[in-house]
Amino acid sequence: MKKICGLLLSLLVLVSCGNNSKISEELKKSILENEDFAFVKKKALEVVKTGFNAGDGYGEVWIRDYNTFIELSAEVYPKEELKENLRVFFRLQGDDGNIIDGFIPKEKAVDVEGGYTYIYNDLEPTYCGHKNTVETDHEASLVQAVYKYVQKTGDKNFLKEKIGDKTVADRMEWAMEFLLNHRWSKEHGMIWGATTSDWGDVQHCHPWGVYITEDTKYCVDIYDNAMFLIAIDNLLELDPSKEGKWRLVRNDLAKNTMKYLWDNENKKFIPHVYLDGSPFPESFNENEIFYHGGTAVAIEAGLLNKDQIKVSLNKMIANVKASGAGSIGLTMYPPYPEGSFENKGMYPYGYQNGGDWTWFGARMIQQLVKYGFVKEAFEQLQPMTNRVVVNDGFYEWYTQKNEPTGSGTFRGSAGVLYKAIEMLEEEVEK
Structure with a gap:
């Protein structure tokens, strides 16, 4: 009897493997022979060859952008050039360890009333910087970018290089400590920022x-804290000697993030938990909004299990259908009502208030591949690659009608899309 059961089990396994093999071969063929994917990868390499600023509408090199295309830049630039950009961020590091948002050549820094307040440092002769103080992802972005640089080039000696009186490794930890010392909510055990829309x-x-102004409303949100978690993981992988302190911080932060921000009943992240009251009227239920970008980064940080990821993906797909948007790069759904933001570009489905950004949508694709949702990744990636082909470029974001807008050479989109395609191809080639 045992022999018969064993034979039946073997037959079932063979049948199952045969079916999976057939599906895999079809999927593999569709992915590896996809002409849009080949076009997008070629175009991405062309775009990234032309510089390090965010895109043709920007003069600055921003760390949150550079972090998302440094790996692609490594395909076309010598490592010394990649490393020099990272050095500039460290040379302009603040006295409290904070990291600037972006840098620009000094001769191009024009002082305009109400514009950027430029930051200078004797360590940096060529560039000056500026810092968007409402965001809390600059420090985490730089640590992640250094990690990607080291992983891509193998240049671990960069961590020992001295900039001023500190090594790169020490400066990375100093940047992380800035968040603990100056952006930390003791009540929640999480980092705080100003009230923005998702990752905006x-x-x-x-x-x-x-x-930040006297009218700023402070809160904890998923994007900033997930970025910090990823940076801690990167720091520990680069320097395991820091396990003691940072492992504890990481574990507590992950636990607190899920405790305060995960809405288990609705299977989604709460947009904001406020430290000093919400800026929005009581009649507005902010928790109806589902944040696509922050959810994707939370998955990258390892906060959600496979079941939760699948539920999140299904919600994203439903949101795309309900909104009429082009892809799951949709920032959020529904958007904040008209007048929620003083910035006129933040109208419903405008800019970061419901605009469709491949820059984050493709990060969700990367995570779908990583967690084994290959078929779903392939399906949801195609609208993003198709519009690159149709519009012959990597636009910053897309309208509710899937019309391209913003910078037409947005390198962050090129970087994340290239990586998503590469991950998908590597997965099916296994």
Whole structure:
């Protein structure tokens, strides 16, 4: 009897493997022979060859952007050039360890009333920087970028290089400590920022919205804390000697993030938990909003299990259908109502208030591949690659009608899309 059961089990396994093999071969063929994917990868390499600023609409090199295309830049630039950009961020590091948002050549830094306040440092002769103070992802982005640089080039000696009186490794930890010392909510055991939309860098108050003001409303959110978690993981992998302190911080932060921000009943992240009251009227239920970008980064940080990831993906797909948007790069759904943000570009489905950004959508694709949702990744990636082909470029974001807008050479989109395709191809080639 045992022999018969064993034979039946073997037959079932063979049948199952045969079916999976057939599906895998079809999927493999579709992915590896996809002409849009080949076009997008070629175009991405062309775009990234042309510089390090965010895109043709920007003069600065921003760390939150550079972090998302440094790996692609490593395909076309010598490591010394990649490393020099990282050095500039460290040379302009603040006295408290904070990291600037972006840098620009000094001769191009124009002082305009109400514009950027430029930051200078004797360590940096060529560039000056500026910091968008409503955001809390600059420090985490730089640590992640250094990690990607080291992983891509194998240049671990960079961590020992001295900039001023500190090594790169020490400066990385100093940047992380800035968040603990100056952006930490003791009540929640999480880092705080200003009230922005999902991963956005425009707060609810002020016509521009990039600097903390007396009207700022502080909160903890999923994007900033997930970025910090990823940075801690990167730091520990680069320097295991830091396990003691940072492992404890990481574990507590992950636990607190899920405790305060995960809505288990609705299977989604709460947009904001406020430290000093919400800026929005009581009649507005902010928790109806589902944040696509922050959820994708939370998955990258390892906060959600496979079941939760699948539920999140299904919600994203439903949101795309309900909104009429082009892809799961949709920032959020529903968007904040008209007038929620003083910045005129933050109208419903505008810019970071419901605009469709491949820059984050493709990060969700990467995580789908990582967690084994290959078929779903392939399906949801195609709208993003198709519009690159149709519009012959990597646009910053897309409208509710899937029309391209913003910078037409947005390198962050090129970087994350290239990586998503590469991960998908590598997965099916296994």
